[in-house]
Amino acid sequence: MKTLTLNPISKMNGEVHLPGSKSISNRVLLLAALAEGTTHITNLLDSDDIKHMLNALTALGISYTLSVCRTKCQVQGIGGLFNHPHALTMFLGNAGTAMRPLTAALAASNVDVTLTGEPRMYERPIGHLVDALNQWQADIRYLGNADFPPLQIKGKALSGGKMQIDGSISSQFLTAVLMVAPLLDGDSEIDIIGELVSKPYIDITLALMQRFGVSVQNHDYKRFSIRGKQVYRSPGQWLVEGDASSASYFLAAAAIKGGSIKVTGIGKHAVQGDIHFADALEAMGAKVEWGDDYIMVTRNELNGIDRDYNAIPDAAMTIATTALFAKGPTVIRNVYNWRVKETDRLAAMATELRKVGAEVEEGHDYIKVTPPATLKHASIATYNDHRMAMCFSLVALSDTAVTIEDPDCTAKTFPNYFSLFSQLAG
Ligand SMILES: O=C(O)C1=C[C@@H](OP(=O)(O)O)[C@@H](O)[C@H](O)C1
Ligand SMILES: C=C(OP(=O)(O)O)C(=O)O
Numbered sequence: 001m002k003t004l005t006l007n008p009i010s011k012m013n014g015e016v017h018l019p020g021s022k023s024i025s026n027r028v029l030l031l032a033a034l035a036e037g038t039t040h041i042t043n044l045l046d047s048d049d050i051k052h053m054l055n056a057l058t059a060l061g062i063s064y065t066l067s068v069c070r071t072k073c074q075v076q077g078i079g080g081l082f083n084h085p086h087a088l089t090m091f092l093g094n095a096g097t098a099m100r101p102l103t104a105a106l107a108a109s110n111v112d113v114t115l116t117g118e119p120r121m122y123e124r125p126i127g128h129l130v131d132a133l134n135q136w137q138a139d140i141r142y143l144g145n146a147d148f149p150p151l152q153i154k155g156k157a158l159s160g161g162k163m164q165i166d167g168s169i170s171s172q173f174l175t176a177v178l179m180v181a182p183l184l185d186g187d188s189e190i191d192i193i194g195e196l197v198s199k200p201y202i203d204i205t206l207a208l209m210q211r212f213g214v215s216v217q218n219h220d221y222k223r224f225s226i227r228g229k230q231v232y233r234s235p236g237q238w239l240v241e242g243d244a245s246s247a248s249y250f251l252a253a254a255a256i257k258g259g260s261i262k263v264t265g266i267g268k269h270a271v272q273g274d275i276h277f278a279d280a281l282e283a284m285g286a287k288v289e290w291g292d293d294y295i296m297v298t299r300n301e302l303n304g305i306d307r308d309y310n311a312i313p314d315a316a317m318t319i320a321t322t323a324l325f326a327k328g329p330t331v332i333r334n335v336y337n338w339r340v341k342e343t344d345r346l347a348a349m350a351t352e353l354r355k356v357g358a359e360v361e362e363g364h365d366y367i368k369v370t371p372p373a374t375l376k377h378a379s380i381a382t383y384n385d386h387r388m389a390m391c392f393s394l395v396a397l398s399d400t401a402v403t404i405e406d407p408d409c410t411a412k413t414f415p416n417y418f419s420l421f422s423q424l425a426g
Helices: 022-034 048-059 096-107 119-123 127-134 172-183 199-211 244-257 273-284 313-325 336-340 345-355 386-396 407-412 417-423
Strands: 003-006 014-017 038-042 063-066 073-076 088-091 112-116 140-142 151-154 161-166 188-193 217-219 223-226 237-239 260-264 287-290 294-298 306-308 330-333 359-362 367-370 402-405
Touching: 003 386, 003 417, 022 038, 022 048, 022 073, 022 096, 022 172, 022 199, 048 063, 048 088, 048 096, 048 407, 096 112, 096 127, 096 151, 096 172, 127 140, 127 161, 127 172, 161 172, 172 188, 172 199, 172 223, 199 273, 244 260, 244 273, 244 294, 244 313, 244 386, 244 417, 273 287, 273 294, 273 313, 313 330, 313 336, 313 345, 313 367, 313 386, 336 345, 345 359, 345 367, 345 386, 386 402, 386 407, 386 417, 407 417
Parallel strands: 014 260, 038 237, 088 112, 161 188, 306 330
Antiparallel strands: 003 402, 038 073, 063 073, 112 151, 140 151, 188 223, 217 223, 260 294, 287 294, 330 367, 359 367
């Protein structure tokens, strides 16, 4: 297996222009395909998750042109739901932002599609979404285990109406039904069962739908009302914000071993909740400066903090390895759904943090990290989880090297992460 050893780094400094947000890239591609008009997207993310969405759109007959660098894309919208005469099979890798929204959009389209993915995708639950769509009389079958992909979808016109959806495991299920609801014949009223997780991702969905001309009434994240028979209209140009989750590794690196690092492409007005990772770093002691199009972090003494990270589950992983450099313990709370992402992230994080010498308490939905006096060299297993690989690069900001197994797993969201990270070292 390929490994990458990062030698100890004494200082991190510089500026990074962030690749486009994964969450926004895949939403905009889908909305642009369903909209009337042409959407000219710039700063599109070029990574595996986005390739899966693009391949799905190709299979469905959507016309688009992609620039050579794959960060500019011009999408010709079809002004409504998909319509494809032949049965299709689509491989969606491990991209939640492709699998979940496409499941809802295809269930309401004139298509016959089998959705497949990587082995881990077959362990990531989708039952809450399928149960919800069944209340609208969708025809979706499990081809493997009940409640998990692969799925067979015989799409047909759905008329919307009342729906109850469980929001306690993933917000992506709600995102999926919100995006399709305006295109149905009838009005929809969606009630959330349980406490909705990862709420800021719903804000991203609603903000993007708004830019495509459709508004949703949000009753305190407990009920959503959407009129049917609407049309998405392309806003014309779309500049994708930088990826705030990807920014977290650089901002944490600055907090630990700056100097200062400035990330550009996101700023104080960004729509992604993960920009608030910078608030957590500030609460730990780092200095943070916010601009319209940048966030800059400067090193300071770091202290462990105890927080609820339900709103920012992806960036919260970066707090777990930043904790190795803080005084006192750090507690990351209310992240049960780490267990159903690229790997069981609570278990993986606990195992790998212990390898570098940390004392770790792994709870049902939290992790407590107490740093060691000195870090130990270790070979870090990454579980085909891009964020495990990126988080553990921070261990090199010590007097100890770190070896990252299968570093190429960052291709899911950030193929050139390690080269950008190394450029800031010195
Ligand atoms: O909607 C999105 O773009 C995402 C929502 C989050 O998932 P959950 O809602 O499952 O927590 C996040 O972890 C994922 O990386 C992207
Ligand atoms: C959970 C993640 O991905 P997905 O969009 O596949 O859910 C992630 O990127 O951390």
